[in-house]
Amino acid sequence: MSVVIIIPARHASSRYPGKPLVDLKGASGEPRSLIRRSWDAAVAVTGVDRVVVATDDERIRDHASGFGAEVVMTSTECRNGTERCAEAIANLGISPEIVVNLQGDAPLTPAWFVEDLIAGLRADSQAGVATPVLRCSGKMRADLIADRMAGRVGGTTAVFGAENQALYFSKEVVPYAAGDFGDDQDSPVFHHVGVYAYRPEALASYNEWGEGPLERLEGLEQLRFLERGQRILCVQVESRGRQFWELNNPEDVPRLETMMKEMGID
Template sequence: MKSVIFIPARYASSRYPGKPLVELTGADGVKKSLIQRSWEAAKAVDGVDAVYVLTDDDRIRDAALAFGADVLMTSSDARNGTERCAEGLAQLEGQPDVVVNLQGDAPLTPAWFIEDLLAAVAADEEVQMATPVLRCDKETLTNFVTDRLNSRVGGTTAAIRPDGKALYFSKEVLPYVGSLDNPPEVWHHVGVYAYRPKALAAYGSWPEGPLEKAEGLEQLRFLENGWPITCVPVEGRGRVFWELNNPIDVERIEAVLKQEGLS
């Protein structure tokens, strides 16, 4: 199964402008940009044929080329990473079997998250789109609840059917957490997607739906149009996973880099 990883990155984020070029200090004291750390996470995945940074911004392109990444320029019309991935796919000479969308704000994504995702897609030809989910530990759930109490939009949670298909994704904490001492099972949605080319082509033909617009979550367009999303549970193996959504997350991610000895 031929697979590629696309890392969509845009400069003009409404919540955090210039986010891909924000520098994060590793355990060795070396500063690297968010986009470089996300690219390094992608390059660590086994069995992937190519990794590309997708952007419409010359500053991000130049930074990515400087640390050795392959770059595909996409239009400024792309409203989200999935639309940007569809544009990137159209530029490839040979069509891969699977395209992985690794968000450019998720440098703590372990390689095995993506490897498990690809294995799940390879095992079932009916799966057109899949995404990893991680059972929240107490620290992550506390971060979720704290962000919402302080009116910060943090990570995303997933509500999942018994058959492993997604019911819904939200920036709110789902289900409701009444107490952190005895919380319900909450699934943290990991910002990675695997699509077959057919799914990407379909996505580009649909307009933005009301739920996608309200939540700011691109994957909801699939659910709004009746396409199932397979949720693939992954194991943290002691690694803390968190995306960079807000300036406060820089400190959180740097603490994990130091704790895990990640350079």
């Protein structure tokens, strides 16, 4: 098996309990759950052999099975999506070439983000992990800053160096840049898209390391790799006119619904 997409989903989120089952209305007004929309995004990706929802909650299992998803049950002890993906692969008893973690809070992830991510990891034999980054327009940067000023935990930003090797990820808006940018102007900030592609050996090592201090402070699972010296490849992706945002807070629901309406996504 070449590529497997795992969609980790838990009900007991401290920031937004029950988030995977929250309904989002598309352009036609039809409501679909967040986990269903994430599943739809995953099955649209080409070159993938299998898509599986990984959860520790029977409500999510029953709901996902109801719309035809394959589901694997995982432990309630998983602290984040990467740990859940590692356990899911072990429980499924498979060893694919690449495991993709398409987190269940990013239903607007275009298929080409994931396709470019897979191609990027295949092309870089030194990287055990890859993740997409999207250059922020002035408006997106301003939205991220507004979330932080309002005390909301919004999107994550990424800083990377030579050969697109990740240097750091943060819930703060980094790097700092003086001044403002026009709504449609490119900014120096890159939004980290919450998707990962792992080689199986990197994924297996993750659970053995245990939580790191930076990971704990920021609440960002990928920092465990950086703290252990694991190379993370940042793959720059293009929006192609698509709007992108993740569901982090209840206030994001109307924002996502507006975006879907504007883009004609049912």
